[in-house]
Amino acid sequence: MSLLGDVARWFADPEHWQGPHGIPVRILEHLELSGLAVAVALVIAAPIALYLGHTGRGGFIAINVANIGRALPSLALLALGLVVAISLGLGLGFWPTMFALVPLAIPPIMTNVYVAVREVDRDIVDAARGMGFSDGEILRKIEIPLGLPLMLAGIRTAAVNVVATATLGALVAGGALGRFIVDGLALREFDQLVAGAILVALLAIVTELTFAGLERASRTPGMVAIR
Amino acid sequence: MTPGEPLIRWDWIGSHIGEIAFRVGEHLELTVIAIVVGLVIAGGLTFVGLRVPRLYPPISWFSGTLYTIPSLALFSVLVPYTGLTLLTAEIGLVSYTLLILIRNIAAGIHSVPVEVRDAARGMGYTPRQILVRIELPLALGVIFAGIRVATITTIGLVTVTALIGQGGLGYFILLGIQLFFSTPLIIGALGSVALAVVADGALVLIQRTLTPWTRVR
Numbered sequence: 001m002s003l004l005g006d007v008a009r010w011f012a013d014p015e016h017w018q019g020p021h022g023i024p025v026r027i028l029e030h031l032e033l034s035g036l037a038v039a040v041a042l043v044i045a046a047p048i049a050l051y052l053g054h055t056g057r058g059g060f061i062a063i064n065v066a067n068i069g070r071a072l073p074s075l076a077l078l079a080l081g082l083v084v085a086i087s088l089g090l091g092l093g094f095w096p097t098m099f100a101l102v103p104l105a106i107p108p109i110m111t112n113v114y115v116a117v118r119e120v121d122r123d124i125v126d127a128a129r130g131m132g133f134s135d136g137e138i139l140r141k142i143e144i145p146l147g148l149p150l151m152l153a154g155i156r157t158a159a160v161n162v163v164a165t166a167t168l169g170a171l172v173a174g175g176a177l178g179r180f181i182v183d184g185l186a187l188r189e190f191d192q193l194v195a196g197a198i199l200v201a202l203l204a205i206v207t208e209l210t211f212a213g214l215e216r217a218s219r220t221p222g223m224v225a226i227r
Numbered sequence: 228m229t230p231g232e233p234l235i236r237w238d239w240i241g242s243h244i245g246e247i248a249f250r251v252g253e254h255l256e257l258t259v260i261a262i263v264v265g266l267v268i269a270g271g272l273t274f275v276g277l278r279v280p281r282l283y284p285p286i287s288w289f290s291g292t293l294y295t296i297p298s299l300a301l302f303s304v305l306v307p308y309t310g311l312t313l314l315t316a317e318i319g320l321v322s323y324t325l326l327i328l329i330r331n332i333a334a335g336i337h338s339v340p341v342e343v344r345d346a347a348r349g350m351g352y353t354p355r356q357i358l359v360r361i362e363l364p365l366a367l368g369v370i371f372a373g374i375r376v377a378t379i380t381t382i383g384l385v386t387v388t389a390l391i392g393q394g395g396l397g398y399f400i401l402l403g404i405q406l407f408f409s410t411p412l413i414i415g416a417l418g419s420v421a422l423a424v425v426a427d428g429a430l431v432l433i434q435r436t437l438t439p440w441t442r443v444r
Binding site: 003072073074075076077078079080082083086087160163164165167168171172178181182184185190193194196197198200201204205208 | 387407
């Protein structure tokens with residue numbers, strides 16, 4: 001089978017690198033969709049999780065959100081996103097995919113941010129309070145910096161999941177890299193199908209590695225000494 | 228989803244009840260095969276990794292990389308080779324169970340206290356007896372936690388295999404998207420969530436039966 005040759009030729013074809021359906025545009029669409037979804041999820045989940053973690057209340061909620069989230073299959077979320085988007089008259093493509101991606105990204109962020117704040121050594125928090133830190137200062141200067149690696153781990157899980165699932169957006173007439181896969185499957189064009197799959201897989205791995213790097217960078221030498 | 232159309236048409240559900248039952252069965256079948264095969268492979272790999280610690284990092288890295296690859300991409304790469312078949316679906320589904328299962332089996336066996344192992348050895352247990360009679364039963368709780376996560380994840384992923392002609396309840400989701408008809412969409416989506424919740428509950432019951440000593444009296 002010369003499939004690999006076909007895929008290589010597909011990548012080599014300059015036509016696939018140009019115009020509104022070209023690879024660069026699809027990658028940008030994919031990144032835009034994923035980035036926005038993670039950002040919105042962060043804006044929704046982080047303040048709630050920080051509050052719950054700082055006050056030590058509602059751990060039950062924060063942990064259970066994650067468990068429910070795990071039971072929500074991506075394709076089911078897309079289906080529900082489609083129903084919501086159409087009911088609101090927002091049309092196909094971008095919005096149904098966003099409605100699917102944001103709920104997917106919330107649970108890992110919520111749980112990790114909550115756990116990250118809770119895991120900060122209570123002695124350090126007490127010491128800070130004794131030194132006259134306000135709640136806001138404790139959160140900003142102690143809990144967030146010390147919890148950052150764990151928070152980033154949650155964002156990493158969310159981001160990799162979102163990048164993977166953004167592919168399904170092509171099913172509801174969205175753009176992004178899923179286009180190549182869905183079209184390739186529909187048209188039985190295996191070169192396009194496999195090329196799309198490779199691009200999505202690479203993007204997911206790059207996302208994973210990027211966040212792994214950020215996570216490592218957020219572990220300052222001082223933190224190691226404290227722990 | 229056209230205006231004026233109700234979100235759920237109960238008469239459609241009534242007239243398709245047989246098909247829904249069939250798809251639920253298919254969904255469970257795809258899930259059970261994936262978990263059982265995944266357990267066998269993960270068990271074997273973990274066993275190798277524990278015996279030859281040098282091999283554990285590459286095994287862990289391999290299963291981690293598989294897990295990172297988006298499901299649709301993995302299924303797509305396989306289609307030209309294995310077609311739109313059950314095999315394609317299962318290769319993908321099994322791949323995604325490996326990371327979770329390997330981590331939990333290894334963590335479970337590592338959680339067995341050294342003293343317990345030493346005591347067993349002192350009583351004349353062979354390494355195989357220690358594994359089967361001591362380590363595995365004691366690790367069962369942690370292993371079951373992994374099986375639960377893997378099962379819930381797999382039930383969700385099965386819906387995606389509808390795109391390669393399998394899919395269980397995912398079939399209804401795809402049908403709903405294609406026909407622009409919300410009833411099957413909702414049946415497929417809520418059905419797979421319900422299935423995950425029920426399966427998780429069933430696994431908890433099985434675990435309680437298998438590890439009676441963990442029950443709080």
